[in-house]
Amino acid sequence: MTFGGAMEFSGLQKNRSFYMPELPSALQKKAMQLQFGDATAVPDPSDAQAVSRSFPLTYGQRLVHFLSSSFGIRDSQFLTEHPVMRIGVVFCGRQSPGGHNIIYGLYDAIKTHNRRSTLIGFCGGTEGLFEQKTIEITENIVLAYRNQGGYDMLGRTKDQIRTTEQVHAALNTCQTLDLDGLVIIGGVTSHTDAAQLAETFAELKCQTKVVGVPVTLYGDLKNQFVEANVGFDTICKVNAQLISNLCTDALSAEKYYYFIRLMGRKASHVALECAHQCKPNMVILSEEVASSKLTLFDITKRICDAVEARAEQGKYHGVILLPEGLIESIPEVHALLQEIHGLYRKGVSVDKIASQLSPWASALFEFLPSFIKEELLLSPDSDESAPLSQIETEKLLAQLVEIEMDTRSKSGRYKGKKFNSICHFFGYQARGSLPSKFDCDYAYAMMTVKRLHGPRVSLIGKPSIHPAAINLKGKAYEMMLHDAEKLLMDDLYRNPGPLQFEGPGSDSKTISLTVEQKDYIGKIKELQDYLDKVKMIVKPGCSQEVLKVALSSMACFINILSLMSPHTTEGHTL
Amino acid sequence: MTFGGAMEFSGLQKNRSFYMPELPSALQKKAMQLQFGDATAVPDPSDAQAVSRSFPLTYGQRLVHFLSSSFGIRDSQFLTEHPVMRIGVVFCGRQSPGGHNIIYGLYDAIKTHNRRSTLIGFCGGTEGLFEQKTIEITENIVLAYRNQGGYDMLGRTKDQIRTTEQVHAALNTCQTLDLDGLVIIGGVTSHTDAAQLAETFAELKCQTKVVGVPVTLYGDLKNQFVEANVGFDTICKVNAQLISNLCTDALSAEKYYYFIRLMGRKASHVALECAHQCKPNMVILSEEVASSKLTLFDITKRICDAVEARAEQGKYHGVILLPEGLIESIPEVHALLQEIHGLYRKGVSVDKIASQLSPWASALFEFLPSFIKEELLLSPDSDESAPLSQIETEKLLAQLVEIEMDTRSKSGRYKGKKFNSICHFFGYQARGSLPSKFDCDYAYAMMTVKRLHGPRVSLIGKPSIHPAAINLKGKAYEMMLHDAEKLLMDDLYRNPGPLQFEGPGSDSKTISLTVEQKDYIGKIKELQDYLDKVKMIVKPGCSQEVLKVALSSMACFINILSLMSPHTTEGHTL
CATH class of the missing domain: 3.40.50.460 (Phosphofructokinase domain)
Structure with a gap:
C-alpha cells in the first residue's frame, strides 16, 4: 500500500478539495493573546489524588484561552520569531471524518510560522510509529487530501501505545527523528495512551511534546473544555x-x-x-x-x-x-x-x-x-x-x-x-464520508488545541480516560x-x-x-443581566447605605472568585 | 393512518419543497406538436402474435412524439378547449423517490388545462382502489409533498391488480367515480397489471383510460422508448x-x-x-x-x-x-x-x-x-x-x-x-430518500408520458412485462x-x-x-454527417451521373424507410 498518493476525484470531491476552512476569529490573525486559566482538573475530585500520583509531571497544567490580540503586532514579527520545528503525526483509532483536516491545519500552522519546519507522517498508524515508517508531508499531499474523508493519507492499524515495549518504541522513534512534537489523532483510549506517553516522556526528559487531538465519531470525548469531537457532526x-x-x-x-x-x-x-x-x-x-x-x-x-x-x-x-x-x-x-x-x-x-x-x-x-x-x-x-x-x-x-x-x-x-x-x-x-463543513472547519482549527486532561480512575485502579456518557x-x-x-x-x-x-x-x-451551547451561553447571559441590574441600582444618586452594601458584597464576591480561579486575570501575547 | 397530512419539515425539506422542476423545452409551452410514430411492438418479434392475441384492443397503438409547436397558438385557446376531467391515481409497487412528483406534475397538468378538473388519490395503494378509499388531491396536499421522498401522501399496500376479483373491483371503482383516466404509478409487475386492466376496460367499453407511469428504483423497466425510470437516479x-x-x-x-x-x-x-x-x-x-x-x-x-x-x-x-x-x-x-x-x-x-x-x-x-x-x-x-x-x-x-x-x-x-x-x-x-433534482424533474415531466407497451410472453404462456436485463x-x-x-x-x-x-x-x-445516450445520439450524429456529405457532393456543378445515382439511391432509400415507419411524416398539433 502506498500512502499519500493522489486519487482520481469525482466532481464533488474536487470541489471540496478547494474549500478553504473558516477559522474562528481569534485564530484568523497571526497575533493572538493567550490567557492562562485554571489548572486542569479531573471531573470527580475524589480521583484527583490518584491521577496526580500517576501523572506527577503533567497533571494540573493550566488551561490556555486564545483571544484576539488587542495589541498591534505586525505579522513579520512572527514569521521570523519562530524556530524550525519537526512534528510527527499519527492516526490512532477508528477513522473519523475530518482526520485529514487536522493534518492540513497542522501543516499550514507550522509552515506559516516557519517555512523550514517539517511535518512527518507515520504510515500505518501506531505500527508505523514504532517501526519509523514515515513520509514527509508535503503541500501536494495535503492538497490531495484536504476536506476528504477517511484516514487513507497515512492509514491506521493497532491503535495502541500501551505496553512498555510500545512506549519505548515510540520514545525511540521520537528521539531518533528528533521530534519537537508528536500529534496523536484519536479517541478515548488513544488519549489515555497519549497522557501516559506524555508523562513517560517528561519523566525521561525526552524533548518531544505529546499532543492529543480529539477525533472520534462517537462524540464521547467531551467535557467542560471540549464541546465536540471532530467527526461527530458528519457521522450524525x-x-x-x-x-x-x-x-x-x-x-x-x-x-x-x-x-x-x-x-x-x-x-x-x-x-x-x-x-x-x-x-x-x-x-x-x-x-x-x-x-x-x-x-x-x-x-x-x-x-x-x-x-x-x-x-x-x-x-x-x-x-x-x-x-x-x-x-x-x-x-x-x-x-x-x-x-x-x-x-x-x-x-x-x-x-x-x-x-x-x-x-x-x-x-x-x-x-x-x-x-x-x-x-x-x-x-x-x-x-x-x-x-x-x-x-x-x-x-x-x-x-x-x-x-x-x-x-x-x-x-x-x-x-x-x-x-x-x-x-x-x-x-x-x-x-x-466526506466531512461536513463543520468538521472541515473544526478539524482545521484544531491544530492549536492542546492535549486534553481529565483522566479518571477506572475500576482496576489504572487511571484512564472514560467515555463521556449522556x-x-x-x-x-x-x-x-x-x-x-x-x-x-x-x-x-x-x-x-x-x-x-x-x-x-x-x-x-x-x-x-x-442545545448545550444555548444552555451555557444562556447562563452567562443571565449573569450579565444581574451585573447590569447592579449598575442600574448603584449609580450616582443612590443612597450611601446601598453603595456600602454593594461595595462590600462585591469585594467579598471578587475575593471568592479570585480564590477559585487564580490565573484568569493574567494575560500573555503570543 | 391519515393520508395527505402535512409534516414538520427540516430546513432542507422546506427548501426542496420550493424547488420548481425544470421541464424539457417541448413541454414548456402549452402549445405543442404531436407527431405519431410507428406502432408499438414487442422487442422479440416471435412474441408478437401471442401478445396481439392477448391484447387485441390495445396492442400496436402508435407512438406519440412531443415536439415544440412551430405554430403560433395562443395559450387561451387551450385553457378553454379542454373539457373537465376526473383522473384517479394510485401508488402500486415499492416506494421510489420521485413518486410524489408524478402526482405533482399530473395535478399541474390537468389544472392548467381546466381548473375544474379533479385529481383523486387512492389511499393505501391498490387496496384503496378496490375499496374506493379516496381523497381529492388539493393544491395544499401537492405543496406538502412536492419534491419529497416516499409514497406517504397516499401510501401503498398489495401492489397487485391481477385476480378477476381485483380487476372487477378496479372497474367498479372507475365507473362509480366516473373516472376519465386511472394513473398507475409502479414498476414491472404493475405495468403488466396495467396493460391487462387497459385491455379489460377496452373490452368492456369502460371509458376510463389506463395509464402506467414507470417509477421503479431498480431501473429495469426500460426499452428503446423509455431511457430511465423515476427513482433510479436517486437510489444509485x-x-x-x-x-x-x-x-x-x-x-x-x-x-x-x-x-x-x-x-x-x-x-x-x-x-x-x-x-x-x-x-x-x-x-x-x-x-x-x-x-x-x-x-x-x-x-x-x-x-x-x-x-x-x-x-x-x-x-x-x-x-x-x-x-x-x-x-x-x-x-x-x-x-x-x-x-x-x-x-x-x-x-x-x-x-x-x-x-x-x-x-x-x-x-x-x-x-x-x-x-x-x-x-x-x-x-x-x-x-x-x-x-x-x-x-x-x-x-x-x-x-x-x-x-x-x-x-x-x-x-x-x-x-x-x-x-x-x-x-x-x-x-x-x-x-x-429526498429525490435528486433529476428525479424531481423527470417525474414532474412524466405526467405526459403514455402507457408503455412491449409485454413479452413468459414461460407459462401468460404475457407479462419482463424486467430489462443489463x-x-x-x-x-x-x-x-x-x-x-x-x-x-x-x-x-x-x-x-x-x-x-x-x-x-x-x-x-x-x-x-x-453512456447509453452518447451511443444513441452519437449514431444520429453519424447519420447526419453522412447526409451532410451527400449535400457537399451533390451540389450545383456536379455531374449528371452523380445526380442520377444519388437521386435514384435516395428515392429507393426513402421508400424503404417509409415502409418501415409509415406514420412519421404526419403531424398533429395539440
Whole structure:
C-alpha cells in the first residue's frame, strides 16, 4: 500500500478539495493573546489524588484561552520569531471524518510560522510509529487530501501505545527523528495512551511534546473544555439521512418496524443526536437503561406496549433507534458478559465458556437465540469491552418483541395484524464520508488545541480516560423525554436530507451541541443581566447605605472568585 | 393512518419543497406538436402474435412524439378547449423517490388545462382502489409533498391488480367515480397489471383510460422508448455515497473486505451504475453469471484469486458489489430454488420441503450454511421469484471465501494474513430518500408520458412485462469490463459524495444513462454527417451521373424507410 498518493476525484470531491476552512476569529490573525486559566482538573475530585500520583509531571497544567490580540503586532514579527520545528503525526483509532483536516491545519500552522519546519507522517498508524515508517508531508499531499474523508493519507492499524515495549518504541522513534512534537489523532483510549506517553516522556526528559487531538465519531470525548469531537457532526448527519429515509419508508409501506442500531461504543451520543434530527418513534439510550436498571424483559415489554398502542390507532410501522452500547448496559447481560470476559482472561477456550458459567448466567445464556450466543462469546476488544459492533442487539430485540407479540396475540390481548420488523446496523457506511463543513472547519482549527486532561480512575485502579456518557439531566436528553409520547404515537418524522456542502443545510450544527451551547451561553447571559441590574441600582444618586452594601458584597464576591480561579486575570501575547 | 397530512419539515425539506422542476423545452409551452410514430411492438418479434392475441384492443397503438409547436397558438385557446376531467391515481409497487412528483406534475397538468378538473388519490395503494378509499388531491396536499421522498401522501399496500376479483373491483371503482383516466404509478409487475386492466376496460367499453407511469428504483423497466425510470437516479446516488464511504473506510483501515449486496431485484442495473460511480474492486453482475453459467464454486474461486493477488501486493482490504438477484442467477441455486418453489406450489409445508428435494438439489442444499438454508426456504414473492431482499448472498459468499482462503492457507498456497470480511445490504435505507433534482424533474415531466407497451410472453404462456436485463454488449458494461483488472488491483476508488441539491454534483446524471445516450445520439450524429456529405457532393456543378445515382439511391432509400415507419411524416398539433 502506498500512502499519500493522489486519487482520481469525482466532481464533488474536487470541489471540496478547494474549500478553504473558516477559522474562528481569534485564530484568523497571526497575533493572538493567550490567557492562562485554571489548572486542569479531573471531573470527580475524589480521583484527583490518584491521577496526580500517576501523572506527577503533567497533571494540573493550566488551561490556555486564545483571544484576539488587542495589541498591534505586525505579522513579520512572527514569521521570523519562530524556530524550525519537526512534528510527527499519527492516526490512532477508528477513522473519523475530518482526520485529514487536522493534518492540513497542522501543516499550514507550522509552515506559516516557519517555512523550514517539517511535518512527518507515520504510515500505518501506531505500527508505523514504532517501526519509523514515515513520509514527509508535503503541500501536494495535503492538497490531495484536504476536506476528504477517511484516514487513507497515512492509514491506521493497532491503535495502541500501551505496553512498555510500545512506549519505548515510540520514545525511540521520537528521539531518533528528533521530534519537537508528536500529534496523536484519536479517541478515548488513544488519549489515555497519549497522557501516559506524555508523562513517560517528561519523566525521561525526552524533548518531544505529546499532543492529543480529539477525533472520534462517537462524540464521547467531551467535557467542560471540549464541546465536540471532530467527526461527530458528519457521522450524525449521514446516519440521520439514512434513518429519516427509513422513517419515510416506514410511513409509505406501513408494514414494518425498523430496528436500527447505531455505532457509538458505550455512550449513546450518536443515537441521541440522530433522534433529535429525525424524530423516530422511539430511542432507547444505554445511559437510561443502565440508570433505570431495565432488564431485557423490561425493554421488550416497553416496545411491545408501544406496538400495541400504535396498532390500536391502525399503525403497523415504526422506527426504533438503539445505540450499540445498549447490550452492555442491560444489567443481566452486563453481568453475563463480565463472566464471559473473566473466563477469557483465565484462558478458558471459547467452546468451554458456556459450560463454566454460573447457574444464573447460564440460565440467561441458554434463553438467548443462538446467533446472539455466538456473538456474546466473541473475544473482547483491547479495552476489555465487548466487541459491540458485532453484537446484533437490534435482531435480538426484534426477535423477542415478535415472540411476545405472538403470545399476546394468542392470549387474545393483542388483536392487531402480525408484527413485522427489518433490522439495520449503521456504522461503517458513515465513517468514510466526506466531512461536513463543520468538521472541515473544526478539524482545521484544531491544530492549536492542546492535549486534553481529565483522566479518571477506572475500576482496576489504572487511571484512564472514560467515555463521556449522556447527561441524563442535560437539555438534549430532557428535550427528547419531553416529546417522547408524541413522537411515539404521531409519526412526527423529520428528514434532514443528505449532507449538503452548499446552500440550505450546509451550515447546520448538531442539535445536541446547539442545545448545550444555548444552555451555557444562556447562563452567562443571565449573569450579565444581574451585573447590569447592579449598575442600574448603584449609580450616582443612590443612597450611601446601598453603595456600602454593594461595595462590600462585591469585594467579598471578587475575593471568592479570585480564590477559585487564580490565573484568569493574567494575560500573555503570543 | 391519515393520508395527505402535512409534516414538520427540516430546513432542507422546506427548501426542496420550493424547488420548481425544470421541464424539457417541448413541454414548456402549452402549445405543442404531436407527431405519431410507428406502432408499438414487442422487442422479440416471435412474441408478437401471442401478445396481439392477448391484447387485441390495445396492442400496436402508435407512438406519440412531443415536439415544440412551430405554430403560433395562443395559450387561451387551450385553457378553454379542454373539457373537465376526473383522473384517479394510485401508488402500486415499492416506494421510489420521485413518486410524489408524478402526482405533482399530473395535478399541474390537468389544472392548467381546466381548473375544474379533479385529481383523486387512492389511499393505501391498490387496496384503496378496490375499496374506493379516496381523497381529492388539493393544491395544499401537492405543496406538502412536492419534491419529497416516499409514497406517504397516499401510501401503498398489495401492489397487485391481477385476480378477476381485483380487476372487477378496479372497474367498479372507475365507473362509480366516473373516472376519465386511472394513473398507475409502479414498476414491472404493475405495468403488466396495467396493460391487462387497459385491455379489460377496452373490452368492456369502460371509458376510463389506463395509464402506467414507470417509477421503479431498480431501473429495469426500460426499452428503446423509455431511457430511465423515476427513482433510479436517486437510489444509485444514495447507494454510491455509502459504497464509496466504505471504499474510503477499507483504504483507511486496510483490514476488511466489504461484501455489499444492492437492491435491484432480478436485474443488476443498480449494481452496474454504482460500480461506475464508485469504482470498487469488483462487481459480479447477475446477467454475467447467468450468461457464463458460473457456479457458486466459480464465483468463490474468482473472489479468492483476487484476494490472493491483492495480498501479494500487501493489500488486505477490498470492496465487492453484488446485486440481490445474483443468487437466482447461479445455475445450481436457480435449479434448487425452482424445486423449492415447485414444492411450495404443490402445498408441501416448509418443514417437509428439504426432505422432498431431488438427490442433486438435496446435496447442494445440505452443503449450504444453515442461515442461507432458512432464507432459501422462505415463500416466494407474488411474482413467483425468490424473496431476494431476504437472501443474504453477501454473507454466503463471504463465508465460502473465508473457508476457501483458510484451505489455501493450510495447504501453503496462500501466505498472506487472515481474510476478514464485513457484510452489508443496501436497499431500504435509500428508498425513502429526498429525490435528486433529476428525479424531481423527470417525474414532474412524466405526467405526459403514455402507457408503455412491449409485454413479452413468459414461460407459462401468460404475457407479462419482463424486467430489462443489463445488455452485456452495451457500452456501460463494456466500459466496466475494460477497466476491471485495474479496478481490482489498484484501488481507483471514486467518491461521488452525498446527494447534492445545490452547487457541484447537483446536476449529474447516472453514468449508465450518459453512456447509453452518447451511443444513441452519437449514431444520429453519424447519420447526419453522412447526409451532410451527400449535400457537399451533390451540389450545383456536379455531374449528371452523380445526380442520377444519388437521386435514384435516395428515392429507393426513402421508400424503404417509409415502409418501415409509415406514420412519421404526419403531424398533429395539440
